[in-house]
Amino acid sequence: xxxxxxxxxxxxxxxxRTVDRTSDRTTEQPRNEVDIFTLQALANETPDxxxxxxxxxxxxxxxxxxxxxxxxxxxxxxxxxxxxxxxxLRQAIANKxxxxxxxxxxxxxxxxxxxxxxxxxFLLVQSLIDPGDEVLVPDPRYPAYDKAITLxxxxxxxxxxSEENDFALRAADIEAKLTERSKALLLITPSNPTAAxxxxxxxxxxxxxxxxxxxxxxxxxxxxxxxxxDARHVSIGxxxxxxxxxxxxxxxxxxxxxxxxxxxxxxxxxEFVAAVSSLKAMGNIHAPTVSxxxxxxxxxxxxxxxxxxxxxxxxxxxxxxxGLKEMGFTFGSSKGAFYIWANISSTGMDAxxxxxxxxxxxxxMVFPGSRFGERWKDYMRFTLLQPDDVILQALERxxxxxxxx
Ligand code: PLP
Numbered sequence: 001x002x003x004x005x006x007x008x009x010x011x012x013x014x015x016x017r018t019v020d021r022t023s024d025r026t027t028e029q030p031r032n033e034v035d036i037f038t039l040q041a042l043a044n045e046t047p048d049x050x051x052x053x054x055x056x057x058x059x060x061x062x063x064x065x066x067x068x069x070x071x072x073x074x075x076x077x078x079x080x081x082x083x084x085x086x087x088x089l090r091q092a093i094a095n096k097x098x099x100x101x102x103x104x105x106x107x108x109x110x111x112x113x114x115x116x117x118x119x120x121x122f123l124l125v126q127s128l129i130d131p132g133d134e135v136l137v138p139d140p141r142y143p144a145y146d147k148a149i150t151l152x153x154x155x156x157x158x159x160x161x162s163e164e165n166d167f168a169l170r171a172a173d174i175e176a177k178l179t180e181r182s183k184a185l186l187l188i189t190p191s192n193p194t195a196a197x198x199x200x201x202x203x204x205x206x207x208x209x210x211x212x213x214x215x216x217x218x219x220x221x222x223x224x225x226x227x228x229x230d231a232r233h234v235s236i237g238x239x240x241x242x243x244x245x246x247x248x249x250x251x252x253x254x255x256x257x258x259x260x261x262x263x264x265x266x267x268x269x270x271e272f273v274a275a276v277s278s279l280k281a282m283g284n285i286h287a288p289t290v291s292x293x294x295x296x297x298x299x300x301x302x303x304x305x306x307x308x309x310x311x312x313x314x315x316x317x318x319x320x321x322x323g324l325k326e327m328g329f330t331f332g333s334s335k336g337a338f339y340i341w342a343n344i345s346s347t348g349m350d351a352x353x354x355x356x357x358x359x360x361x362x363x364x365m366v367f368p369g370s371r372f373g374e375r376w377k378d379y380m381r382f383t384l385l386q387p388d389d390v391i392l393q394a395l396e397r398x399x400x401x402x403x404x405x
């Protein structure tokens with residue numbers, strides 16, 4: 001990493017004693033307006049609900065992964081682990097990164113296992129960002145990014161994306177937002193919520209810009225396996241000159257349907273991994289040992305369940321896109337993840353109104369775009385996490401509810 005972290009670590013600890021990080025310094029920052037708990041409470045009371053809300057895979061964890069966890073329990077491999085994670089898991093992660101992502105990392109010094117990638121995101125931002133540092137974030141974005149950055153006293157600088165460009169982040173749009181205080185760029189490809197995949201040539205331009213302007217790149221790759229049509233995943237850390245400035249964030253929640261097991265990881269330069277590990281040691285010390293053994297099996301065992309999930313999502317994506325098109329909605333080409341980010345402005349309602357209308361009249365829950373950024377009132381995020389017949393039933397109910405307004 002090109003900038004010293006030692007000073008930052010000291011600052012993180014000193015400030016946490018004296019400063020209310022949620023104070024007015026952050027009030028001018030962009031907000032995600034939606035109170036998701038109210039919405040979820042209403043959804044919970046809705047009879048016969050079909051939910052396209054939360055992004056948790058509908059598949060169960062593959063049997064060989066569960067068996068590996070059971071074996072670890074039977075054999076008593078349940079004691080404490082190093083804060084960085086079990087050596088066996090760090091090795092499995094390093095192997096995976098080399099095999100699939102063309103990233104060569106030292107499992108001892110350049111990998112840290114986290115308790116889900118959400119914790120990884122939180123720890124890395126707290127380790128990296130000083131008050132006043134600017135972090136460039138694509139808009140719309142996963143809401144946890146905002147919270148992690150503002151809590152560290154960082155400033156979120158939104159980089160717009162648009163339907164015309166399939167919501168993919170572009171180097172020129174990033175460049176237009178750079179200032180003296182720009183410290184890091186957060187990338188997510190494939191994206192939550194837009195399903196955009198940044199094409200390799202654009203990713204190359206972004207990498208060149210990051211090198212030229214000395215930006216650290218945080219690359220959230222949690223949806224890397226879910227790609228459609230001609231989309232292809234490239235890890236930005238594998239591009240020339242990028243390894244020393246890239247923090248790769250990933251986890252097994254989406255790839256292996258392991259949300260509840262809470263295993264994520266960060267691959268980054270040694271100095272940065274050391275900073276994250278020492279912060280982690282102050283919190284929950286290490287990811288659950290049994291889950292880590294399960295993660296070894298997930299990364300090293302058969303990948304049939306992953307392929308099956310990918311095939312399911314690809315089929316459901318077609319069904320969903322066809323149905324939404326028939327309702328008059330438009331979207332970018334949505335080539336990744338398990339979401340469709342649809343423009344619903346043709347209904348004459350904004351997304352929040354339509355969300356409540358569908359909940360009450362159709363018993364269907366879809367997250368409004370404003371959950372992912374305040375300017376996205378004309379968009380909604382549909383997940384692909386229901387079986388085909390349920391998707392078809394929901395599309396019919398949504399269409400009827402639109403017709404009966
Ligand atoms: N990053 C993105 C973009 C996500 O969508 C999610 C979960 O929805 C996470 C990180 C956190 O995942 P987990 O903590 O389960 O690994």
